[in-house]
Amino acid sequence: MLKPSEAGFRRLIPLLRPHRRLLAIGTLCMLVFVSSQLVLMRLMGRLLPDVGSGDLQRILPVIGLVLLVFAIQKLAQFGQDSLLAGPALQVSQSLRRDLFQRLQKVQLGALEKMSSGDLTYRLTEDADRVSEVIYKTLHDSIPSALQLVAVLGYMLWLDWKLTLAILLLAPFVAWLISLFGARVMVATERSQKKVSELAGLLGEAIEGLPLVRAFAAEPWLERRFEDEIDQHRQARYNTYRLVALQHPVVGIIEVLGFATVLVLAAIRISSGDLAVPELISYLTGLVLLIDPIAHVTANYNEFQQGQSSLRRLREIEKEPSEPADPVPSLPLGRLRGDLNFHEVEFAYTPGQPVLQNFNLSIKAGQVVALVGPSGAGKTTLFSLLLRFNRVNKGQLLFDDKDLSQVSARDLRQQVALVPQRSSVFSGTIAEAIRFGRQATQEQLHQAAKLANAHDFIIRLPDGYNTRLQERGTNVSGGQLQRIAIARAVLGNPAVMLLDEATSALDAEAEAAVQLGLKQAMLGRTVIVIAHRLATVQEADLIVVLEHGRISQQGSHDALMSQGGRYRELCERQFIRVNE
Structure with a gap:
């Protein structure tokens, strides 16, 4: 049968x-x-x-x-x-x-x-x-x-x-x-x-x-x-x-x-x-x-x-989907950039918490560096801020608005990510920066200038119409990273998330990218995942994470004078206390 x-x-x-x-x-x-x-x-x-x-x-x-x-x-x-x-x-x-x-x-x-x-x-x-x-x-x-x-x-x-x-x-x-x-x-x-x-x-x-x-x-x-x-x-x-x-x-x-x-x-x-x-x-x-x-x-x-x-x-x-938007969603409006983690707990697997009783307040315009060993919860914080995952307990607030009550699309239009290794789709540089968004030529150029990318782009044979090969192999790593920064700032985000954006670059390329980042970060709330601590000494606030909890927070000088985990990490990277 x-x-x-x-x-x-x-x-x-x-x-x-x-x-x-x-x-x-x-x-x-x-x-x-x-x-x-x-x-x-x-x-x-x-x-x-x-x-x-x-x-x-x-x-x-x-x-x-x-x-x-x-x-x-x-x-x-x-x-x-x-x-x-x-x-x-x-x-x-x-x-x-x-x-x-x-x-x-x-x-x-x-x-x-x-x-x-x-x-x-x-x-x-x-x-x-x-x-x-x-x-x-x-x-x-x-x-x-x-x-x-x-x-x-x-x-x-x-x-x-x-x-x-x-x-x-x-x-x-x-x-x-x-x-x-x-x-x-x-x-x-x-x-x-x-x-x-x-x-x-x-x-x-x-x-x-x-x-x-x-x-x-x-x-x-x-x-x-x-x-x-x-x-x-x-x-x-x-x-x-x-x-x-x-x-x-x-x-x-x-x-x-x-x-x-x-x-x-x-x-x-x-x-x-x-x-x-x-x-x-x-x-x-x-x-x-x-x-x-x-x-x-x-x-x-x-x-x-x-x-x-x-x-x-x-x-x-059958694969699990990311959390659906609430119905109705809370209007987000234009964010100032204030962030507040209140008693946040999160676990990918029940019974194995990644973040526990996590409390952190970030003011609009601050530059905050997250440091700590692998598995401490730094990347998890980024996934929560982008609403890839939702907190299991507690609240994550943007300008006093609970992220669980807003649509993911509205949120992500105001939170930009610059990953450690930038990926681009094949196409022109202009298309890579726009990334499916509507933008005038002037807005495109302005974003590239903020990212310190405009000068090298216009020197290319076809300028902004230069085609990027698969994985951007026809431009250098530093140039590709600056294109990624331009892509991030094109939408004028209120918050920028930087995942050790210069760790894979040589000194010359890093200097060019750092200049682009410095210009792009002006007037925005910035959260940086940092393994090379020399790059975050000027941050307004450095947060040390261990086992999903904050063990220390403060400026570089304050944390170095306190001693503890942060100073230990700095000394391992040959960063000494300023005399």
Whole structure:
């Protein structure tokens, strides 16, 4: 017995509803195509006996009629295939679009655990496979199933005794198809997993090729790649072997059925129960059954593979989303930049707190540096300020407005992030700075000037229209970082978050970026994650974090005079007390 889909193909039906008109016309063409098979069976029963008589006056009109019906059938087939292709591709596009939108809302913690190669494969190859299954179902599987029903019905009308012999084999054939299909689905899932792993390794290999060469690790990477492609080959081979085995097994059963019909037909003709024209029509129908059976068998295998792909796509929907906006949201207005953490507690995993009883007040326009060992909670504070996560307990206030009551989009338009390693999308420098926002040329130039980027940009061959290559590899690290600063200040944010924005730069590039930062920070509240403490000595407030709590806070001079953890960290970096 055929197993129902567990992947949720029925959930895709609403995506087909906007295309009802095309589907209706395509279905009409499908019915014409199937009906023409029955007419051809009837005409062949009249034509072949007359061919033996040599009477052209009787043969030629029938041949003309056969050609006309055949032409109508092929035109209907063209209409069916071409009209139904559009809705199938639209479903794939809608599915891919919906999943990409969903991906953008997945919690960053969950997203970081996913392989970029695997995600790329799911949104490309898996989505295309689902589209192919929908298309083949519409233009091939359904017509083939209808053809089977129509031809078998006509054969029952011609001779129900002969047809009964064929129908006795049908459950066995259906069981075989289901058995093979289930195994093909399992083998396909393994194959797709191996392809995803291979795509992930390729991404890592391309990204880390300079590091591989630096360590002379090419043989290790080649062995690992060879192992991955061998596993992928074996998984694909197992799928192909199952499909290859199914065709001869089903084919043998078809031949046995055909032979049984011939024997029974000979017996019935000899007894006078069956006429030759009826036998020819019947045998024509029998031949017409072979093609749709083959199509249904092959398409069922592809359906199982598509079911595996759809399941992998649906797994993205199960990933946790970032917190939804409250309804209604509190109007944020233009922020001054006052921040207040009041008894904040937060944990990524229940029972393992990252922040505990955290209290901190930041005044508008202050520059605050967060220092402390890895895992102290510095990055977590940034994720809370950007509303990537919400506090479990306590309040986080912007200008006395609770962040849990405002929309994330309104908040992020006034809080800008400059990450440690800036990433840009391929495109022009102007597009990289705008980053999907509307801005005049003057606003663009002003942002670049604040970031100390304007001068080097206008010296490039195409200025602001210079195209950035993937990952910005055609500009230096310092230039890329200044583009990121310009991107941050373009929206005139009230708060800037700097994640050690100069740690990966040389001294000359760092000086240029520091100048850009100094200009960009004027008049804004700035929070800096700092590991190199020499860069934050001029901060208005330095906050030392340990185990999710504030152990010290104050200016550089005050903290150095106090002693304690901050002074210890400074002395490790050869920063001494000013005499």
